[in-house]
Amino acid sequence: MVQKKPTEERREEIITAALDLVEQKGLDNVNIANIAAAINLVPSAIYRHFTGKEAIIDSLIDFVNKALQDNVSYTLRTETHALARLKLLLDRHVQLFKEQRAIPRILFTLLSSDKESVLKKKMLTVIACYLDKVGFIIDQGRKNGEIENIDASAGALLFLGMVQPLAIMAQFEDNAIDQYPEKLWNIYLHGIYRSKDE
Amino acid sequence: MVQKKPTEERREEIITAALDLVEQKGLDNVNIANIAAAINLVPSAIYRHFTGKEAIIDSLIDFVNKALQDNVSYTLRTETHALARLKLLLDRHVQLFKEQRAIPRILFTLLSSDKESVLKKKMLTVIACYLDKVGFIIDQGRKNGEIENIDASAGALLFLGMVQPLAIMAQFEDNAIDQYPEKLWNIYLHGIYRSKDE
DNA sequence: TATATATGTGAATCGATATTCACATCGAAT
DNA sequence: ATTCGATGTGAATATCGATTCACATATATA
Numbered sequence: 001m002v003q004k005k006p007t008e009e010r011r012e013e014i015i016t017a018a019l020d021l022v023e024q025k026g027l028d029n030v031n032i033a034n035i036a037a038a039i040n041l042v043p044s045a046i047y048r049h050f051t052g053k054e055a056i057i058d059s060l061i062d063f064v065n066k067a068l069q070d071n072v073s074y075t076l077r078t079e080t081h082a083l084a085r086l087k088l089l090l091d092r093h094v095q096l097f098k099e100q101r102a103i104p105r106i107l108f109t110l111l112s113s114d115k116e117s118v119l120k121k122k123m124l125t126v127i128a129c130y131l132d133k134v135g136f137i138i139d140q141g142r143k144n145g146e147i148e149n150i151d152a153s154a155g156a157l158l159f160l161g162m163v164q165p166l167a168i169m170a171q172f173e174d175n176a177i178d179q180y181p182e183k184l185w186n187i188y189l190h191g192i193y194r195s196k197d198e
Numbered sequence: 199m200v201q202k203k204p205t206e207e208r209r210e211e212i213i214t215a216a217l218d219l220v221e222q223k224g225l226d227n228v229n230i231a232n233i234a235a236a237i238n239l240v241p242s243a244i245y246r247h248f249t250g251k252e253a254i255i256d257s258l259i260d261f262v263n264k265a266l267q268d269n270v271s272y273t274l275r276t277e278t279h280a281l282a283r284l285k286l287l288l289d290r291h292v293q294l295f296k297e298q299r300a301i302p303r304i305l306f307t308l309l310s311s312d313k314e315s316v317l318k319k320k321m322l323t324v325i326a327c328y329l330d331k332v333g334f335i336i337d338q339g340r341k342n343g344e345i346e347n348i349d350a351s352a353g354a355l356l357f358l359g360m361v362q363p364l365a366i367m368a369q370f371e372d373n374a375i376d377q378y379p380e381k382l383w384n385i386y387l388h389g390i391y392r393s394k395d396e
Numbered sequence: 397t398a399t400a401t402a403t404g405t406g407a408a409t410c411g412a413t414a415t416t417c418a419c420a421t422c423g424a425a426t
Numbered sequence: 427a428t429t430c431g432a433t434g435t436g437a438a439t440a441t442c443g444a445t446t447c448a449c450a451t452a453t454a455t456a
Contacts (some may be wrong), residue, residue, distance in 0.1 A: 004422050004433050023311035026311045028226055031413060044416080046433050053414070111366060112303040113224045113393060124369060148388065154381035161382075162361025167307060169355060171322055183352035184359075190346065191389025202403050202452050231441055243404050243447080251444070 004167070010049045013039045015059050016034045022102040027057070027109040057119055064103050065126040067096055072133045083143025086159065087185060089134070091165050092183045099133050104167035132157045138192070155192055159171070162188055192197070200238050208247045210235045213257050220300040225307040227253070244249065248345045255317055259308070262301050263324045265294055270331045280339025281391070285331070285383060291361050292379045295368070300366035336390070346392045353390055360386055 005013075017038035023032040032053060036043045050056050071092040079085045097104060108122040134156035141147035147155075162184045168175035203211075215236035217353045219228040230251060234241045246256050269290040277283045295302060309323040332354035339345035345353075367374035 001434065003422065007432080010433085026313075028310070029312050032415085033413075042435055043414085047415070048433055054267040104308040108306040109226075111369070112226070112306035112310070112326040114227050115222065115224075116320070124366075127366060129372060138432080151381040154260055154378055155385060157363045157378060158359060158382055158385055160363045160366075161356060164362045165355045165358045168322075168358075169324060170308070172326060180355060182353055183349040185354055187346075187348055187352060187356055189388075189389075193386075196258075199404065199451065205402080208403085230445085231443070240405055241444080242406080245445070246403055 006104065007049050010039075011059070014056060015063060017054055018060060019063070019100065019102040022060070022105055023100075025038070025193070026105055027060075030057060031107065054098065054119065057106075057110075058122070059104075060106055061122050061126060064106055064123075065129070066166075067103065068126065069132045069133075071096060072130070075137075082137050082144070082146045083189070085137050086134075086141075087189075090159070090162060090181060090185055094166065094177060097163065097167060098177055102138060104164075108167075127160075129159065134159050141192075145194060147192050149191055158191070205247050208237075209257070211260060212244060212247060212254065216254055216258060217261070217300045219299065220258070220303055221298075224303055225258075237249065252317065255304075255308075255318070258304055259317065259320050259324060262304055262321075263327075265298065265301065266291075266328045267315075267331075269294060270328070271273075273335075280342070280344045281387070282334050283335050284332075284339075287335070288357070288360060288379060288383055289305060292364065292375060295361065295365060296375055299368070302362075306365075325358075329358065332357050339390075345390050348390055354388065356389070 014035055017035050018030060020040060021034050025034075032043045032046050035056070036046050046056075050059070065088070071089060075089040075092065077084050080086050096153060106125075107123065108121050110117070113120050133155065135152040138152040138155040138159075142149060143154065162181070166177055166180055166184070169180060214234055215233050216228060219232050219236060223232075226380065227376065229240045230244050234244050235255070244254075248257075269287060273283050273287040273396065277286050305321065305325075308315070308318050311318050333350040336348070336350040336353040336357075338346060340347060360379070364375055364378055364382070380384060
């Protein structure tokens, strides 16, 4: 018999193990047996801590959401100018992807799942929320003249457009995630930047 | 007993039905029974025309590839200037997404599947190929001064970055896919455009 | 019309996976 | 130390989906 641990601790372990496994096999190929084995438990033990698989994935979404929101908070706290904020947020986002490669896979899987899925709707909400925050930063930059008079939500969408294809590229070449962000940012910046002389 | 049809015809029907189902339920939730039912066949009949599920998905990837390549060809044939080509390609790409909503789901699902999956590798190749073509157009534009001296593959990646988030947005609001492309293009264009007076 | 071949059917098999449950045991509180 | 509730175990169940196969039949061709 394995050591017994309080449910809070186990939940952490399960989530962590699940993230690891998602990174390796993709969300669809992760099953209760895998997760249990990864932390030396028996499948049925998982049900002491989660009501089922859905609840685990639900927690994974919470994890993603928290990571994204933390990045936003950090960015707002650290920088004051809109462009600096966007650049920092991009860097943090890329860094996050590097450390937690499970994140884009969770995202992709849920986005491609059944329309009516509760989990998908939740994931969409998380993204919408993130886009809102980015759009807010852009709006701020527009008001103080740092940024061109662009549509804020389109700017936010294209911001996402920098990081999403990165997640794809990272699957070809490992170094893509190191080389591209700077290049993408240059184009993006040029796209939204308001030259002083105009 | 249902009418018998030549295998070529059935293969078409199967692919078409599969695309429909993917659009509704996502690739992971489409199964042989579904596909068979959609064309009034019995599951085992499917195996007269495809060796198995993998082969069907393989054909779906071929379909996606063909659609993308057709767009590229059309674009190269129709326009000569790089910027015009990119704009046209974007429009066609958006149009394609509108008509075949299954495409992004196929893409997302395969990207989030197992690392070692043959199908995933194939999908990645398709994307890489598309990116190459876009990069080629950008390079051409760079050489004749239409486009800033940007990294072509980064430009191609951000081009993909316009359409990918669209596929996400389209799941919130149906009209997103009508409103955003123009706005995204404005930012992107501004990002890559080389002003004459610089 | 007869026959051969391609196509369709229904039942059966096989494996994977989530989930449940009765039972065992650990650890904390008394 | 005893007890009780929380945690872990192993076996069983249930479902779902892919695939196979022996058999049936439609369609083209001779």
